Amino acid sequence: MSSAMLELILKATLDTLYMVGISGVISALAGIPLGVLLYVTRPGQVLAQPVLNSVLGIVTNIGRSIPFIILMVAIIPFTRMLVGTSIGTNAAAVPLTIAAIPFIARLVEGALNEINPGLVEAAQSMGATPWQIIHKVLLPEARGGIFTALTVTIVTLVSYSAMAGAVGGGGLGDLGIRYGYNRFNPTIMLITVAILVVMVQGFQSLGDYLVRKSDHK
Template sequence: MSSAMIELILRATLDTLYMVAVSGVVAALLGVPLGVLLYVTRPGQIMAHPHLNRVLGIATNIGRSIPFIILMVAIIPFTRMLVGTSIGTNAAVVPLTIAAIPFVARLVEGALNEISPGLVEAAQSMGATPWQIIGKVLLPEARGGIITGLTITVVTLVSYSAMAGAVGGGGLGDLGIRYGYNRFNPTVMLITVAILVVMVQGFQSLGDYLVRKSDRK
């Protein structure tokens, strides 16, 4: 394999890591609060607001129901407005993030569902405010589940980033299509798949380690 191809593979790998990292961080920063809101605004919860909960739920469900490849195309004007282009790694980050936010929100909501209502009732009986309950009871108790949800999200973003590469998003998906599939080079395709598998295994192992650490705490 030529040095030029090795350089292309390294560049594509870094581009994929960049897309996954940026979209994962932004999705976590926005998706975790959204998931908390979905939980605490339910009827009977500490910040019950049925109408807001219904609106947030519908918006989240709509975001989760749109296939990623369609989402990428549908928001091209929005992507171009934000980053000035609709192709490349920076452009791919926009749909990746939008796709990940509702995904994170529902996973966080699911993690919060596992918390015993008795813990919240105990905190309320001691005079804790809703924000104190969120910060000192809900999030700490659901920490392991939230980390697991974020790990699942990052792994999903790896596959989405490869899909984004197929339509001009750059990264390993673009490399595999342009230099593997289109040029009938199975070696490049195999290397691309192998790197993606290693990435997924690495992120999953890191997530499992963080969950174990959080459980010990």
């Protein structure tokens, strides 16, 4: 394999990590608070707001129901307005982020569902404010579940980034399509798949480690 091809593989790998990294960070910053809001605004919870909860739930469900490839095409005007282009890694990071936010939110909400309601009741009986309950009870107790949610999301973003690459997003998906599939080079295809597998295994192992550390008593 030529040095030029090795450089292309390295660049594609870095592009994929960039897309996954930036979309993962931004979606976590938005998705975790959204997941908490979905939980605490339920009827009977510390910030019960049934109407707000219903609206948030509908928006989140709509976001989760749109297939990624359709979402990517549908928001091209928004992507172009935001980053100035509809192709490349920066452009691909926009739909990746939008797709991941509701995904994380529902997973975080599920993690909060696992918390013993008695802990919240005990905090309320001691006069804790809703913010104190969220900050000192809900988030610490759900830490392991939140790390699991983030791990699942990052792994999903790796596969989505490859899909984005197939339609001009760059990264390993673009490399596999242009130099592997279109040029009938199965070696490049196998290399891109192998790198994606290693990437997923690495993220999963890191996530599992963080979950174990957070659950350590």
